[in-house]
Amino acid sequence: MPKPWFVPAIHALANPARFLKIARPLTPLLFWLGIALAAFGCWAGLTQTPPDYLQGDAVRIIYIHVPTAWLGMAGWSGIAISSIAYLVWRHPLARVAAQAIAMPGALFAGLCLVTGSIWGRPTWGTWWQWDGRLTSMLLLFFVYLAYMALVRADDDRGGDGRIPAIFGIAGSVLLPIIRYSVVWWNTLHQGQSIGLTSSTIAMSIMWPLFFTLAGFTLFFAAIVLIRMRALIAGAKAEARLRRKATV
Amino acid sequence: MKAKHQRLTLALLALAAVIGAALLALSALKDQASFFYAPSDVERDGLPLGKAVRLGGMVEAGSIKHLPDGISIRFVVTDGQASVPVSFSGIVPDLFREKSGVVAEGHFQPDGSFVATNLLAKHDEKYMPPQVAGAMHETKSLEQ
Structure with a gap:
């Protein structure tokens, strides 16, 4: 069976030393570029776009809410993919990646719930309702917290990370539920506005969203790299201590 | 190599089963999970x-x-x-x-x-x- 083109690239990155060599200069680049794009998007969204015909200025929260929702879900997709990679190839970097994504993923899922609630009060007339979209997103937030606790418990017990990886795959059950909850159920949350090919948001309102989406995504990637490097450094330090203790 | 392919198949099957379970649950709950009556x-x-x-x-x-x-x-x-x-x-x-x-x-x-x-x-x-x-x-x- 011939290997697909991306396999050599993944193998090259899977070498921790080479990964660190690339990650070190990449981290500040992603971080500052992400901050700059997100800041420009927020400024443009607050000053350069018209208000919505019904919601007025409350519409401007989409420039934060949509990126946080996307990253909350993309984060779990990353955990699921890394978990599969770890279970199949047993590569320690995949385990480190999954663990590194959990904290920023939980943070953005939580921000998504908070910004949605702030938007819901003036628009719907309620802070919170148990509708399909809101409930499934809250579940994803709890699943993130459970995953972090499970990783911690597995580490403390000296586990090999297989149980958190299985949890990482099982947790992806929520992703299609969140995505299709507004399609298949009656929900208070509106249907999908932004698709791959079309959108029901007027371009004059939407364009800063592209900047905040790209900006927060790069920022998220930078946080993941920082945490991966910290986890690798921590593992190295621990190994050195253990070597010293046995000498 | 053989074991790795086996694990890959197992993991992908597990993922497909999980996603399939979600879609089945979604359609089965269609009536019960609705937020309101139309x-x-x-x-x-x-x-x-x-x-x-x-x-x-x-x-x-x-x-x-x-x-x-x-x-x-x-x-x-x-x-x-x-x-x-x-x-x-x-x-x-x-x-x-x-x-x-x-x-x-x-x-x-x-x-x-x-x-x-x-x-x-x-x-x-x-x-x-x-x-x-x-x-x-x-x-x-x-x-x-």
């Missing part, structure tokens, strides 16, 4: 009497009537196939207006009308500036 649901399945429910749909154009007491209103919720008359007294949300989405919390009366204790405005997925909307929508707020 007027045509009520027409098809009968009135859910004696319990607190939510009714959702569009506020029919020209149907909002203010009663003389100043805080009570009557309006008609429709989903294009069926419609239900609703009465409510209290403060309506800012986005409550005709030809716009609404979710009413309350209960049905035996005559098929609905008494709401709380109103939520349901926003649709369209976002546009007022100039564009002015040409396309003739929305009238309650205050006007």
